[in-house]
Amino acid sequence: MSTERRAFLGGALALASASILAGCDKIAMNPGVNKVLGSVQGLNRRLQRLFWAPHTMAREYRKQDISAWFKPNGAVAPDSPQAYEYSPEYHTLAANGFKDWRLVVDGLVDHPLSLSLDDLRAMAARTQITRHDCVEGWSCIGQWSGVQLARVLSAAKLKSNAKYVVFHCADVWDKDADGKPTQRYYESLGLDDAVHPQTILAYDMNGQPLPVPHGAPLRLRVERQLGYKHAKYLMRIEAVESFAHIGQGGGGYWEDNGYEWYAGI
Amino acid sequence: MSEAVEPPPHTVLVKRHALATRITHWINVIAFLLMLFSGLAIFNAHPALYWGQKTDFDHPWLAMTATPKPDGKLSGHLQLGKTSIPTTGLLGASAGADGKPEARGFPRWLTLPGYKSLADGRRWHFFFAWLLVLNGLAYLIFGVLNRHLKRDFTVTRADIESIPHEIVTHAQLKFPKGEEARHYNVLQKLAYLSVIFVAFPILILAGLTLSPQLDATFHLPDIFFGRQSARSIHFIAAWTIVAFLFVHLFMVVASGTWNNIRSMITGKYAIETEGDGDEH
Numbered sequence: 101m102s103t104e105r106r107a108f109l110g111g112a113l114a115l116a117s118a119s120i121l122a123g124c125d126k127i128a129m130n131p132g133v134n135k136v137l138g139s140v141q142g143l144n145r146r147l148q149r150l151f152w153a154p155h156t157m158a159r160e161y162r163k164q165d166i167s168a169w170f171k172p173n174g175a176v177a178p179d180s181p182q183a184y185e186y187s188p189e190y191h192t193l194a195a196n197g198f199k200d201w202r203l204v205v206d207g208l209v210d211h212p213l214s215l216s217l218d219d220l221r222a223m224a225a226r227t228q229i230t231r232h233d234c235v236e237g238w239s240c241i242g243q244w245s246g247v248q249l250a251r252v253l254s255a256a257k258l259k260s261n262a263k264y265v266v267f268h269c270a271d272v273w274d275k276d277a278d279g280k281p282t283q284r285y286y287e288s289l290g291l292d293d294a295v296h297p298q299t300i301l302a303y304d305m306n307g308q309p310l311p312v313p314h315g316a317p318l319r320l321r322v323e324r325q326l327g328y329k330h331a332k333y334l335m336r337i338e339a340v341e342s343f344a345h346i347g348q349g350g351g352g353y354w355e356d357n358g359y360e361w362y363a364g365i
Numbered sequence: 366m367s368e369a370v371e372p373p374p375h376t377v378l379v380k381r382h383a384l385a386t387r388i389t390h391w392i393n394v395i396a397f398l399l400m401l402f403s404g405l406a407i408f409n410a411h412p413a414l415y416w417g418q419k420t421d422f423d424h425p426w427l428a429m430t431a432t433p434k435p436d437g438k439l440s441g442h443l444q445l446g447k448t449s450i451p452t453t454g455l456l457g458a459s460a461g462a463d464g465k466p467e468a469r470g471f472p473r474w475l476t477l478p479g480y481k482s483l484a485d486g487r488r489w490h491f492f493f494a495w496l497l498v499l500n501g502l503a504y505l506i507f508g509v510l511n512r513h514l515k516r517d518f519t520v521t522r523a524d525i526e527s528i529p530h531e532i533v534t535h536a537q538l539k540f541p542k543g544e545e546a547r548h549y550n551v552l553q554k555l556a557y558l559s560v561i562f563v564a565f566p567i568l569i570l571a572g573l574t575l576s577p578q579l580d581a582t583f584h585l586p587d588i589f590f591g592r593q594s595a596r597s598i599h600f601i602a603a604w605t606i607v608a609f610l611f612v613h614l615f616m617v618v619a620s621g622t623w624n625n626i627r628s629m630i631t632g633k634y635a636i637e638t639e640g641d642g643d644e645h
Contacts, residue, residue, distance in 0.1 A: 125462070128478035128485055137488040140495055148578045156581045167419050231419065231592065233577050235483065236411040238420035239592050324581045358484030364578030365491060 134358075145362035149292065158298055158323035161229040166306060167240040170232070172313035175271035175285060178333055179312055187281070190270040190333065198317040203301070205252060207338035208262035213255060217303060217317055223247045226300050234327040235359065244321050246302035250295040252337070258291075262339040265294045266346055267320055270333040273353050287331040288343050288351040288361075289322060298323040301334065326363035328354045379547060381634035385507035389500050390629055396497035399489060401603060402477035405470070406486030412457075412470025414600055418591030426597070431458040431468035439466045498569060504561075517549055518558055524551035540620045546636045560609050568602035571595045 127133055175185035179194040193201045198217055205213040227245040234240075253265065266288045274283035293299055300321045303310055310316045315332025322329045329352070343349065348356035355361045382390075413425035428444040429452070441457025443450045454460075454472070461467035462480045473479035477489050508514035531552050534540070541550060549557070574585035574595035589595035617625045621635075628634035 124477060125479045128480075128482075128489070134485070134488060137492040140492050144491060148576070148582075156578075158577065158581045159584065159586075161418075165418070169422065171420075171422065231577075233575075233592065234411070235487075237408070237575075237596055238411050238413075238415075238422070239418065241419045324578045326577060354484075358482070358488070360487070365576040 138360075141360050141362060144365055148362075148364050155296070156324070158230055161231065161241050163229065163243070165241050166229060166243055170240040170242045170305075170314070171234075171238065173234060173236075173327060175273070175332065176313040178271040184275075185271040185273065187270045187272050187284075193270075194312065194316065201317055203318060203334060204336040205256045205339075206336070207266070207340050208259040209253075209339050210257040210259060211255065213252070215252070220247050220252075220301065220303060220318070223251055226297070227304075228298055228300070228321070228323070230298070230321070230323045232327055232330070235354075235363070243304075243306050244300060244302040245304035245307075246300040246318070246321065248297060249299045249301055249320070249337075250297070252301065253294060253339070256339070258339050261341050262291070264288050264290055264340050264343055264351070266338045266340055266343055266351075267331040267334055268336040268338060269331050270335050283347060283353065285331060285333070285353045286347060287320065287329055287353070288340075288346075289329070293322055293325070296322075296324075324364060326365075328352070328359060329363045376635045376637050378633040378635050380632055381628040382632045383507070383511055383513060384632065385504070385511065386513060387629055387632060389504035389507070392496065392500045393504070396493050396500055397606065399477060399493045400497055401607065402475060403486045403489035403493070404599075404603060406476035406478060407483060407490060408600065409470040409476060409481065410483040410486075414597040415593040416591070416597060417593050418586060420593055427600075429457040429470040439468060441468075494572070501565060501569075518554050520551065520554055520558075524554065527551050538619050542637050544636075544638075546634075556609065556612070560606060564602055564606050564609070568599060568606065571599035571602060575599065 175183070177183040178185045178187045178190045180186060181191070201217065203213075203215045203220065205215070224247070225245055226248050227243060229241065229243045232240050232242060249265070267286060269285035269287075271285045272281040272283075273285055274281070276282050289299070298321070301318050302315075302321050303318050305311065305314050310319060315330075315334070318334045319332040320330050320334060331352075340346070343351045347353065350356040351361045352359075412430075413422075413428035415421055415425050425444065426446055430442050430444060431439045432442070434440050439453070439458035440451065441453040441455065441459065443452045443456045453466075456470060456472075458466050458468055459472035461469065461473065467481075469476075469481065476486070478485045505514070528551055531550050535552055540546070570585070571589055573579050574589055574592060580586055580592065586592045586595055589598050624635050
């Protein structure tokens with residue numbers, strides 16, 4: 101009886117593990133399962149933000165901590181016709197040293213803005229040496245200089261129904277069959293992160309004008325969140341009440357592809 | 366006494382595990398395995414580990430790499446420091462969802478999901494992290510309330526003195542019988558204590574350190590000498606628990622598979638008594 105029982109247990113275990121392996125991916129791809137798994141996202145964000153000081157500052161490092169090589173990730177060459185992310189408009193702006201580039205600030209604001217790089221450089225600057233944590237797992241330390249987003253938003257004066265700011269970028273991520281861009285990179289922040297003192301629109305990296313692989317001429321730095329929130333190649337900042345109508349409604353390119361909107365984990 | 370249904374007269378069934386211990390044990394099995402497999406899927410997004418605060422891409426202490434061979438196939442390697450171990454089919458390069466070899470750290474039968482998706486792996490990981498932690502806390506609270514922790518894990522002077530003897534008898538796969546089998550022996554106590562109070566807390570804390578928001582709030586990387594070190598320690602702690610799991614399973618089998626499994630399901634554990642078993 102003991103031998104039979106053992107044989108039965110062994111058989112059951114083998115069957116169970118085979119069906120688990122075969123069934124795993126089916127379960128993992130099920131939208132309902134993903135909805136349940138994703139349901140803790142809001143809980144995680146609220147816990148991290150409400151109970152543990154929403155205004156904490158990300159650690160800032162010393163000059164000697166700066167990474168010898170800072171890995172550029174995602175789109176790195178929207179100025180290059182060979183790159184998938186190629187944008188002819190961006191190519192033209194880059195060829196002219198971004199003299200004709202303007203940052204548009206619009207949407208739910210009282211005073212829409214159109215700012216040149218010189219306009220931004222004339223505003224009070226903040227410099228910070230921070231650690232950039234990629235969702236893939238690696239970290240690099242770099243120095244960033246730019247304008248606090250809070251200053252730009254107060255100059256534009258947000259309307260009272262504005263709840264989020266959406267960052268529209270130049271780099272192309274999806275195209276139709278004819279090669280026409282259907283989706284460029286975008287990101288969004290709630291106002292709590294948007295007005296955080298370390299949230300800056302950076303034009304300098306390690307004391308030099310931002311290089312193209314890192315988002316020239318202007319990128320977002322939103323310390324305390326993972327790398328994909330730090331949108332590069334900024335073209336336009338739009339204040340909105342909801343981002344449900346933008347892209348696929350997730351609040352960002354990677355969010356539309358399954359990543360968390362709150363990237364504090 | 367009917368011999369067909371009752372245990373032979375020289376064994377008695379004693380109550381070994383409380384209901385709370387049994388339930389939290391099996392929830393932990395599910396939560397830990399799902400955390401392990403989804404963790405390996407996350408690791409696969411950048412299958413290399415470093416020491417320090419930031420990544421020195423040229424000097425991982427561990428990396429899984431895929432390099433094309435002259436015939437176009439991929440060869441997988443595990444790099445440990447300067448040592449390179451060929452691991453094609455297992456680490457670095459193995460069959461993808463379509464059956465063709467692809468560059469991936471751990472093979473698809475060890476990752477959740479099996480297909481390449483960092484986003485989906487993260488969703489599984491951050492969901493079952495709650496189950497793992499809440500279940501662990503429930504275990505500790507019940508363990509204090511029903512005195513399981515104090516009664517079963519207190520290491521006595523006699524325990525310490527019996528360590529050499531226990532090592533010898535364990536190596537011979539001879540296990541306590543009779544009255545001695547009613548209690549955890551000292552090696553069991555030390556193994557369980559180090560998993561519950563050292564390995565799991567380090568694993569969880571090192572995992573939380575990978576959150577940039579929690580770093581800002583608690584300066585967690587300072588505990589682990591940097592975020593990349595924390596990622597390495599998170600990985601090592603997970604595999605340490607896997608190593609414990611294999612030893613644990615081996616001991617379960619070596620000291621009586623069915624008796625051990627029954628004790629963790631119904632709570633009853635059979636021990637052999639000396640004499641002819643009048644005790645029950």
